[in-house]
Amino acid sequence: xxxxxxxxxxxxxxxxxxxxxxxxxxxxxxxxxxxxxxxxxxxxxxxxxxxxxxxxxxxxxxxxxxxxx
Numbered sequence: 001x002x003x004x005x006x007x008x009x010x011x012x013x014x015x016x017x018x019x020x021x022x023x024x025x026x027x028x029x030x031x032x033x034x035x036x037x038x039x040x041x042x043x044x045x046x047x048x049x050x051x052x053x054x055x056x057x058x059x060x061x062x063x064x065x066x067x068x069x
Contacts, residue, residue, distance in 0.1 A: 021035040031043040038050035047055035 021037045021039065023033045024036050025034040027033065028043075033041050035041060040048040042048075042057070044057040045059070046057040049055065
């Protein structure tokens with residue numbers, strides 16, 4: 001599916017995604033983007049892989065968030 005010069009790794013290798021896969025369709029108003037490897041990436045950092053597997057959002061625990069004084 002991917003046709004850019006430095007081909008991206010196969011979908012399902014979270015260490016390399018999304019940095020190496022390119023966005024082919026962006027829908028920020030709906031909160032998701034389609035990557036060239038067929039992965040759908042959501043604004044909350046969750047992902048839907050082409051084979052139907054779900055990668056849950058990677059959220060920071062509330063205690064680690066910085067607070068403005």
